[in-house]
Amino acid sequence: MKSRLAPTPSGYLHIGNILSFCLTDYLARSYNAPLLLRIDDMDSDRVRPQYLEDIFSSLLWLGFHWEEGPITVADFEQQYSQRHRLPLYEKALTDLRDSGCLFACTCSRKTADLCSCLTKGISFEQPGVQWRINTAGAGLSDSLNNFVVRKKDGMPAYQLCSVVDDLHFRVTLVVRGEDLRDSTRAQLFLASRFPANDFSGILFFHHPLILGANGSKLSKSAGATSVQYLREKNPDRRDLFRLIGRSCGLGDAIDSKEAVAQAFLQSHPFTGS
Numbered sequence: 001m002k003s004r005l006a007p008t009p010s011g012y013l014h015i016g017n018i019l020s021f022c023l024t025d026y027l028a029r030s031y032n033a034p035l036l037l038r039i040d041d042m043d044s045d046r047v048r049p050q051y052l053e054d055i056f057s058s059l060l061w062l063g064f065h066w067e068e069g070p071i072t073v074a075d076f077e078q079q080y081s082q083r084h085r086l087p088l089y090e091k092a093l094t095d096l097r098d099s100g101c102l103f104a105c106t107c108s109r110k111t112a113d114l115c116s117c118l119t120k121g122i123s124f125e126q127p128g129v130q131w132r133i134n135t136a137g138a139g140l141s142d143s144l145n146n147f148v149v150r151k152k153d154g155m156p157a158y159q160l161c162s163v164v165d166d167l168h169f170r171v172t173l174v175v176r177g178e179d180l181r182d183s184t185r186a187q188l189f190l191a192s193r194f195p196a197n198d199f200s201g202i203l204f205f206h207h208p209l210i211l212g213a214n215g216s217k218l219s220k221s222a223g224a225t226s227v228q229y230l231r232e233k234n235p236d237r238r239d240l241f242r243l244i245g246r247s248c249g250l251g252d253a254i255d256s257k258e259a260v261a262q263a264f265l266q267s268h269p270f271t272g273s
């Protein structure tokens with residue numbers, strides 16, 4: 001087996017991300033599975049160098065280590081940026097298009113809800129079109145109905161890159177927040193459209209999220225829960241793990257990434273699905 005930490009450098013890491021990484025790390029170790037650090041930087045509008053730097057400094061400070069993937073920002077840029085895997089994404093898109101499960105769409109974000117491009121036969125080569133996958137029968141939520149796999153600027157979309165990467169790196173254990181259950185369904189559907197893959201053998205674990213004070217999801221701009229802020233305030237990392245423990249209702253005796261994962265998994269057992 002192999003698992004991965006897959007942060008996106010579009011904000012500073014927060015305690016919600018770290019909970020997910022504690023669980024990933026613990027489950028990977030318990031399966032004796034190597035860990036890959038996979039940084040999703042394809043959404044270049046949102047990627048910032050300081051967020052990229054933060055991934056390395058925060059993970060190292062918290063004591064995470066990984067067997068595969070970049071060890072510094074420079075190493076990431078030189079070898080592991082998703083830009084280097086563009087030919088893989090393009091091949092996947094061409095294969096999907098040739099197999100007849102995609103259609104081109106000219107809708108804007110505002111009119112996408114009413115998209116009827118499926119039956120219009122719009123040319124894939126028309127400038128400015130996006131490519132969507134026909135998700136009929138997949139049972140996805142409205143927001144992922146016929147989701148985009150290639151954006152209007154010609155770049156591959158998030159779901160496509162994520163599936164191609166997991167297949168490429170042979171990841172077999174994925175830990176994600178419960179908010180991404182729909183995204184997982186979309187990825188499984190997408191993978192099922194590839195000619196040959198073993199994506200259906202991947203184990204998924206969706207865990208409950210740490211919520212903010214008002215019950216909302218932690219955002220990447222939630223300063224007070226960012227690792228960077230907490231580390232500046234208190235350089236003892238055990239306090240950050242204690243905060244995660246308290247935020248998850250796990251008690252006060254949590255002071256390591258292993259303790260977070262063990263206590264969390266006692267109340268939310270990993271079954272793999």
Ligand SMILES: [Zn+2]
Nearest residue numbers: 105107115117
């Ligand atoms: Zn459309």
